Amino acid sequence: MTGSAGEQRRWQEVIVDHSQFPRRQGQIENADLVAAGENPLCGDRVRLYLRFDERGRISDARFEGAGCAISMASASLLTAQLVGRSRQQALAMFRAVHGAMTGSDWPEDFDAGELEALELIRKFPLRVKCASLSWHALRHALEGGGEGAVTTE
Numbered sequence: 197m198t199g200s201a202g203e204q205r206r207w208q209e210v211i212v213d214h215s216q217f218p219r220r221q222g223q224i225e226n227a228d229l230v231a232a233g234e235n236p237l238c239g240d241r242v243r244l245y246l247r248f249d250e251r252g253r254i255s256d257a258r259f260e261g262a263g264c265a266i267s268m269a270s271a272s273l274l275t276a277q278l279v280g281r282s283r284q285q286a287l288a289m290f291r292a293v294h295g296a297m298t299g300s301d302w303p304e305d306f307d308a309g310e311l312e313a314l315e316l317i318r319k320f321p322l323r324v325k326c327a328s329l330s331w332h333a334l335r336h337a338l339e340g341g342g343e344g345a346v347t348t349e
């Protein structure tokens with residue numbers, strides 16, 4: 197991110213748009229993977245549902261949850277980007293986005309697309325737990341952590 201005012205405004209608009217019109221909201225019946233997370237500090241809750249195809253790529257991703265605008269926008273951005281990725285690619289996406297939210301540079305070989313909007317969160321340290329909730333839930337489930345909810349506390 198260059199940090200220009202115009203670019204920041206554009207990324208703010210992406211976050212507002214995803215919070216007002218969440219993509220891929222809902223459940224998947226008989227999902228291959230379910231991931232849940234809670235952020236008690238803010239009251240955010242999210243549940244992710246993933247389906248994998250025979251090649252091990254994510255063929256469907258949905259989420260349901262309730263919470264602040266940032267937590268819901270982040271879950272929407274996450275699920276919108278998951279389809280077509282392998283587990284390894286999804287974990288790489290977690291690392292890239294979590295790093296960006298907490299102050300690291302994006303990996304050079306990573307095409308962030310709309311996810312770049314989440315870099316704005318680094319300016320609001322108190323909201324990192326809101327924004328990273330669905331991402332931590334994803335990582336926990338992809339690493340075989342089971343369906344118990346990940347908590348930020």
Ligand code: ZN
Binds near residue numbers: 239264266325326327
């Ligand atoms: Zn929140």
